[in-house]
Amino acid sequence: TQLLEQSPQFLSIQEGENLTVYCNSSSVFSSLQWYRQEPGEGPVLLVTVVTGGEVKKLKRLTFQFGDARKDSSLHITAAQPGDTGLYLCAGDPWDSNYQLIWGAGTKLIIKP
């Protein structure tokens, strides 16, 4: 069974602090996506990483794909209350099942 483990499950920090969310697996993925979901809404795609070691930046968010394409991290610099939400990672295992493998999510709260 392919799993994506996200950590931490919950994070509550003050505005202006930095944080990192991790997404780990023993499986190799052909690509990995990060999503952010707000209460009562569907997840919104933030980024897709494809190449091992790839780093992508989206304003204050930095996404990295592990060299072996088994793990990924999301780093937020100077977090703001607008960053509050549920962050989900999802990997494409490149098999015949056409099913993304999802992490359980990291609930992030940024306090003003």
Add this chain to the structure above:
Amino acid sequence: KAGVTQTPRYLIKTRGQQVTLSCSPISGHRSVSWYQQTPGQGLQFLFEYFSETQRNKGNFPGRFSGRQFSNSRSEMNVSTLELGDSALYLCASSSTARGTEAFFGQGTRLTVV
């Protein structure tokens, strides 16, 4: 370009009834996936369709079924509703053949009483 549209947004049903949820994908997207999301379980995969063919199905009972039409619109049906079916049902469409880079609708909040 219009996003993924799910209808209805909210639904209240009684145990034993059946329900049909609708999803209109982004124009040109042929892959449609359905998920159930509950507070303690995260996103649970229901099924995925591509060009009217179900390519994969998650571990849900046969009460959960779906279909996709030639215009890529999709419906999912839940028969004999149980209290535990109360959840946010999300539909996602993708332009990729593998169904990655999913674009989600706002979901249908189903409450079974």
